[in-house]
Amino acid sequence: MNTLETAKKSKETNWSAIWLLPIVALAITLWLGWQSYQNRGITIQVEFDNGSGIQANKTMVMYKGIAIGKVTDLRIDNKIRNVIATIEIDKDTAPYLGKKSLFWLVSPKVSLAGVTGLETIVSGVYISVEPVEGPTSQKFVALKRAPALLDNLAGLHLTLQADRLGSLEQGSPIYYRQIQVGQIKSYQLSTDQQTVNINILIDEPYKKLINRHTRFWNASGITLTGGLSGFKVHTDSLISLISGGIAFDTPEETLKETTPLDTNSPFYLYDDFVAAQSGIKVELKLRELAGLVEGKTAVIYHGVQVGTLSKIKLAKDYSGAVAELNMDSRTENLLHEQTEFWVVKPTISLAGISGLDTLLKGNYIEVHFSKKGKPTRQFTIRAKAPPLNTDDTGLHLILKSKQLASIDIGSPILYKQMKVGSVQSYQLSKTNQEIIIGVHIDAEYAHLINASTLFWNASGIQLTGSFSGIKVKSESLTTLLLGGIAFDTPNLKASPIKGVKAFPLYPTEQKARATGTLITLQLTNSEGITKGTPIKVRGLTVGTIESIRLTNDLSKVTAIARITQGVNLITRNNSIFWVVKPELGLLKTANLGTLITGTYLEVLPGTASAKQQTSFIVQSKMPNLKSSDSGLQLLLTAPRRGSLNIGVPVTYKEIAVGKVTDFKLSPQADSVIISIVIEPKYASLVRSNSRFWNTSGIGIEAGLFKGVKVRTESLQTVMEGGIGFATPDNNMGNPVPAGRVFVLHKEAKEEWLHWSPKILLQP
Numbered sequence: 001m002n003t004l005e006t007a008k009k010s011k012e013t014n015w016s017a018i019w020l021l022p023i024v025a026l027a028i029t030l031w032l033g034w035q036s037y038q039n040r041g042i043t044i045q046v047e048f049d050n051g052s053g054i055q056a057n058k059t060m061v062m063y064k065g066i067a068i069g070k071v072t073d074l075r076i077d078n079k080i081r082n083v084i085a086t087i088e089i090d091k092d093t094a095p096y097l098g099k100k101s102l103f104w105l106v107s108p109k110v111s112l113a114g115v116t117g118l119e120t121i122v123s124g125v126y127i128s129v130e131p132v133e134g135p136t137s138q139k140f141v142a143l144k145r146a147p148a149l150l151d152n153l154a155g156l157h158l159t160l161q162a163d164r165l166g167s168l169e170q171g172s173p174i175y176y177r178q179i180q181v182g183q184i185k186s187y188q189l190s191t192d193q194q195t196v197n198i199n200i201l202i203d204e205p206y207k208k209l210i211n212r213h214t215r216f217w218n219a220s221g222i223t224l225t226g227g228l229s230g231f232k233v234h235t236d237s238l239i240s241l242i243s244g245g246i247a248f249d250t251p252e253e254t255l256k257e258t259t260p261l262d263t264n265s266p267f268y269l270y271d272d273f274v275a276a277q278s279g280i281k282v283e284l285k286l287r288e289l290a291g292l293v294e295g296k297t298a299v300i301y302h303g304v305q306v307g308t309l310s311k312i313k314l315a316k317d318y319s320g321a322v323a324e325l326n327m328d329s330r331t332e333n334l335l336h337e338q339t340e341f342w343v344v345k346p347t348i349s350l351a352g353i354s355g356l357d358t359l360l361k362g363n364y365i366e367v368h369f370s371k372k373g374k375p376t377r378q379f380t381i382r383a384k385a386p387p388l389n390t391d392d393t394g395l396h397l398i399l400k401s402k403q404l405a406s407i408d409i410g411s412p413i414l415y416k417q418m419k420v421g422s423v424q425s426y427q428l429s430k431t432n433q434e435i436i437i438g439v440h441i442d443a444e445y446a447h448l449i450n451a452s453t454l455f456w457n458a459s460g461i462q463l464t465g466s467f468s469g470i471k472v473k474s475e476s477l478t479t480l481l482l483g484g485i486a487f488d489t490p491n492l493k494a495s496p497i498k499g500v501k502a503f504p505l506y507p508t509e510q511k512a513r514a515t516g517t518l519i520t521l522q523l524t525n526s527e528g529i530t531k532g533t534p535i536k537v538r539g540l541t542v543g544t545i546e547s548i549r550l551t552n553d554l555s556k557v558t559a560i561a562r563i564t565q566g567v568n569l570i571t572r573n574n575s576i577f578w579v580v581k582p583e584l585g586l587l588k589t590a591n592l593g594t595l596i597t598g599t600y601l602e603v604l605p606g607t608a609s610a611k612q613q614t615s616f617i618v619q620s621k622m623p624n625l626k627s628s629d630s631g632l633q634l635l636l637t638a639p640r641r642g643s644l645n646i647g648v649p650v651t652y653k654e655i656a657v658g659k660v661t662d663f664k665l666s667p668q669a670d671s672v673i674i675s676i677v678i679e680p681k682y683a684s685l686v687r688s689n690s691r692f693w694n695t696s697g698i699g700i701e702a703g704l705f706k707g708v709k710v711r712t713e714s715l716q717t718v719m720e721g722g723i724g725f726a727t728p729d730n731n732m733g734n735p736v737p738a739g740r741v742f743v744l745h746k747e748a749k750e751e752w753l754h755w756s757p758k759i760l761l762q763p
Helices: 017-039 204-209 238-243 329-334 443-448 477-482 680-685 715-720
Strands: 042-048 060-063 066-076 083-089 102-106 109-111 114-116 126-130 139-141 156-162 173-176 179-189 196-202 215-218 223-227 230-234 246-249 267-270 280-286 298-301 304-314 321-327 340-344 347-349 352-354 364-368 378-380 395-401 412-415 418-428 435-441 454-457 462-466 469-473 485-488 502-506 517-523 534-537 540-550 557-563 576-580 600-604 615-619 632-638 649-652 655-665 672-678 691-694 699-703 707-711 723-726 741-745
Touching: 179 204, 196 204, 304 329, 304 364, 412 435, 418 443, 435 443, 517 540, 655 680, 672 680
Parallel strands: 042 139, 060 126, 156 267, 173 246, 215 267, 280 378, 298 364, 395 502, 412 485, 454 502, 517 615, 534 600, 576 615, 632 741, 649 723, 691 741
Antiparallel strands: 042 083, 060 066, 066 083, 102 126, 109 114, 156 196, 173 179, 179 196, 215 246, 223 230, 280 321, 298 304, 304 321, 340 364, 347 352, 395 435, 412 418, 418 435, 454 485, 462 469, 517 557, 534 540, 540 557, 576 600, 632 672, 649 655, 655 672, 691 723, 699 707
């Protein structure tokens, strides 16, 4: 009989492995919540007088172009007067927001002073902040406009005192010789409320132009002075004419003064240029007042204005009138007892007509300085011009010309528009083919003449022009009416002349200076290129086009140009010429100056090791020069180039951090190799597991149930192309060396767009 085994008993349990899933989910949820709590910023409230353009969850808070927060809520305050914006500020930035921090709204603004906030047309309005460290706060009141420049900015901070503000405003420019060198920070009434205190900032490079002799004047609008004899109009610039501005000047002889400037002592702001003029006061006893006008009549020395008649008053003994002259400070050492003044006005006699130029510019006072006698500031005017000094030896020359033009005996000889001699005689040559002109150069200027001197006819007006503009040139009003000869000496160290030297007299200055080397340029077309078109290097003219014609087969255009500067550098076989003309487009506007000045040619001189050459091909636009940009150089491979161009941006989170520098085919020609450079500051963003993709154009995804999805990086990448990249949060890889090759994907995967690792940028 078989015996049955006894059953084994075990204790039953209720545990199941399926409970692990909710436990893990709860742990992840708690961890994500903790991370969110750790990374969250602080919440502040900013009060605005209106909420125009501000949108919750869209309007950003920016500091120096970087987003540091976002508006999360927008509501009306309890008094229904202002708008309260609730803003979440990044955790890292929050400690720097003291209670004195400044907030203001940036939006597009168009005024006579210019256009500001233009970038908000695309990005929308944003809130700008100027952090101020100190005790923190959660409530702020926004400024109604951008704050004034800070007092701790580099430069010279001064105060100007004016009787009235005029059309000046915050941000109005400050000019020195029509170059902007500073701006107005702010203004307010003085404590006695009788004047206006204007706080200004002179930029650091220009503060040495200011000393205690500096005079400031309101450059806004137009200064008009004159009378029946004519009018004088003065304005500093078109911008100051429209939007206001301040100009200043400092006597040249005081610029080296070492006396420290007291920045706490205000400068007076004169109403206009005329009121600010300063100089040496000279009293001149007059015989008559005919044609003399206060503030207008000029004091002339050899064709150059050296003073102005500022005031006319009765002499103390009532014997006549006394004119107060405002003389240039540089004449101080020339005002001696034998210095002579006389009035120049039109006169007609049997000997001829003199003072003809005064018909246009009015009577003026001529002066002849002398170092003889004691220094003085009081003179008596001569009844007429002093006689010529026939004992003056000077320098006698002969000029040969094909025609006389309007030159006559007595016509002036000019050096830098200053009279240094006169024409003594003229006659036909023995062959009757030339005009022989005898000239006399004053002894004090004889050293200006040597073997390199060039003479040209400066009579009348020279008029040149084309569709790009018209150029009018006249040496001086005197030569315009009476004729004259000008000269220049390019090499003052050239061999001096001996005896009576004969020089050619060129018809124009351009012909006289037509030296240098001729080169041949080949262009695809002559659009905008004409005779006289300049050739420039970095904005400076180094030559001009002298002639232009079609080639024999009518397929191209050949131009002959004369290079007058840097010949040895430009006539090298690797020099590059290209056409510079205006470019107008949605994203790029360049060379607008050529709309007025006309098209010109730019040249990049060749390297020292290149061979000499005088024939070149002109490119129709600026070539893509080899990049010398520093940074992380990388290579991308793609099946095709697409719409990418050299110079298009490489972006990280839609911020440009680099650019495309070159394209080429792979050695097997089965793909395209794209060279890019990442700026040094952002090089650490690229890791071995980074992903690059093409952001060019617009991506559209559509489906029957999921609708239509439009993807685009930015307006610039839509039009010109671009490349984006991202680095994963986890397993980002190591930093990459220069020359690393990455694949350029056609488009980004959705998960790449959400990668947001924390990577420390280079300083």
